[in-house]
Amino acid sequence: MRYDLTLPRRVVFGWGRRGEIGSLTATLGRRAFLVTGSATLERSGEIAALRENLSAAGVEPIDAGRVGREPEVGDVDAAVARLLEHRPGAGDLVIGIGGGAALDLAKAVAALVTNGGRPVVDYLEGVGTGAQIASAPLPLLAVPTTAGTGSEATKNAVISSLDPPFKKSLRSEQMLPQVVVIDPELTVTNPPHVTAHSGMDAITQLIESYVSRRAQPVTRALCVEGLVRAWPSLATAYRDGGDRPAREAMAHAAFLSGVALANSGLGLAHGVAAALGVHHGVPHGLACAAMLPMTLRTNLPACEHDFAELARAVLPDAPRSDAAAAVAFIDAVCALADEVGIPRSIGALGVTAADIPALVKASHGNSRSGNPRDVSDAELEALLSAALVQAESAVHS
Ligand SMILES: [Fe+2]
Structure with missing residues (x-):
């Protein structure tokens, strides 16, 4: 070690x-x-x-x-x-x-x-x-x-x-x-959309750091702690900004996500989020949240056991097999994003098919290098094209 x-x-x-x-x-x-x-x-x-x-x-x-x-x-x-x-x-x-x-x-x-x-x-x-x-x-x-x-x-x-x-x-x-x-x-005074976007940023950071190529045992432990705290709290803070335990849990989880990313890096969602910010003015947290489901599905072949571990940490009824638990985790992330109003398609963020080549080019950077699976530009182009009109969030859909 x-x-x-x-x-x-x-x-x-x-x-x-x-x-x-x-x-x-x-x-x-x-x-x-x-x-x-x-x-x-x-x-x-x-x-x-x-x-x-x-x-x-x-x-x-x-x-x-x-x-x-x-x-x-x-x-x-x-x-x-x-x-x-x-x-x-x-x-x-x-x-x-x-x-x-x-x-x-x-x-x-x-x-x-x-x-x-x-x-x-x-x-x-x-x-x-x-x-x-x-x-x-x-x-x-x-x-x-x-x-x-x-x-x-x-x-x-x-x-x-x-x-x-x-x-x-x-x-x-x-x-x-x-x-x-x-x-x-x-x-407490953050409006619901800021709570949702920043909270999904923290959750994206916790997940991406947990499976990053540069992940290490300390940051992985912090990621689990952060996700366990954030999981039930984000939707609560989104609905009721004055809920003290939920606000405390989210502030704690966000700090831990920062420690994790500073020491272990991030992944594909953050790589593309930077491009969405520059080319389409999408706020960082919203861009991360919108990219997270696609990133999880793409990384599933390399991260089945890790996603299953996270499922067992945050879902009370996670399936016993890694394969089913990993899918349940991705579905639960999508459901959480839905609950706090994150759009399922990047078309809703103002992206069109003509924009995709420039987005792919601009998504190279430090974040993407931590992604646990190599994703070629051609694959990313296909993924973003599919995400333009992504209507269903479930893995099997
Ligand atoms: Fe971030």
């Missing part, structure tokens, strides 16, 4: 624990650059409360950027330029508070301001000039306000570009947040 495992240095989890951010921040520095997400946090008074909390702990809060959608290269470069005007250095840190987009922007900014301020594109996998994060980033404290991406536990920031179209990662072992504060109460 042989594995590596990287984790944020400190994780503080619990209902209402955002009140501890001030004292936790004071252990990292005296000036905190705030990178925030959608305007909802500002309107609900959360950002004002955070600033007061920081000031009371002797930390000066400075606004450094806000992003209400998945960050693009221009967003990152603009935020870096703004932050550099404050001459960041020792005693400074970055706080990212928001969904995965805000946390990714915070991670990218924290890393780039200490590395010469070159354009972010130079550092991106696959499209950059090979520039590396050589110097330590500013310390980062991450506060997720959705339960899904797990970005609080990962060492990469996903950055998009519309022209030329790509969605690529800025990645470094040094980009892991130093401190993570997960307060599930912050997710």
Whole structure:
């Protein structure tokens, strides 16, 4: 047995624990650059409360950027330029508070301001000039306000570009947040569709990491724990946003999915989801959710035993044989996606037959390399063509 495992240095989890951010921040520095997400946090008074909390702990809060959608290269470069005007250095840190987009922007900014301020594109996998994060980033404290991406536990920031179209990662072992504060109460105001999309993202990450080529025993154990918690909770949180146990379970599962993906990688669903995001503007979680049933069916020949194990973890009446249990697991995933309003066809996401070759081309990347089965471009093209009008979710249909 042989594995590596990287984790944020400190994780503080619990209902209402955002009140501890001030004292936790004071252990990292005296000036905190705030990178925030959608305007909802500002309107609900959360950002004002955070600033007061920081000031009371002797930390000066400075606004450094806000992003209400998945960050693009221009967003990152603009935020870096703004932050550099404050001459960041020792005693400074970055706080990212928001969904995965805000946390990714915070991670990218924290890393780039200490590395010469070159354009972010130079550092991106696959499209950059090979520039590396050589110097330590500013310390980062991450506060997720959705339960899904797990970005609080990962060492990469996903950055998009519309022209030329790509969605690529800025990645470094040094980009892991130093401190993570997960307060599930912050997710109570997420509307049902955000709860559904982010929750299905977490579930996709847990399943893809469990069967990834790079899976290892620790992350596999975390994936099972995450799925057992998320399974009954996602639909509950979707229907009743104020259900505390369901919100806690989803926030916990999302964090575990981030630890798993950071250490074990993902698979085909995430590979195609990146392409759907760039070419069709499909939100990340929705794209993952829409791709998950197709990915599970495609991987079934390589993953029968693994899917059967997951079935036995989450389904009370899982069949005894691996073959039947694996199929039951896929059917149950499809039923869950249906229950939270995920469309069964990618046609419903605005994709047409003419778009498929470009989607296949854009789906190569780090995620797809972890998929447990080799899927050729020709096979993926056929799969996506079938998914255009997928009407039935059952494996046998
Ligand atoms: Fe994801």
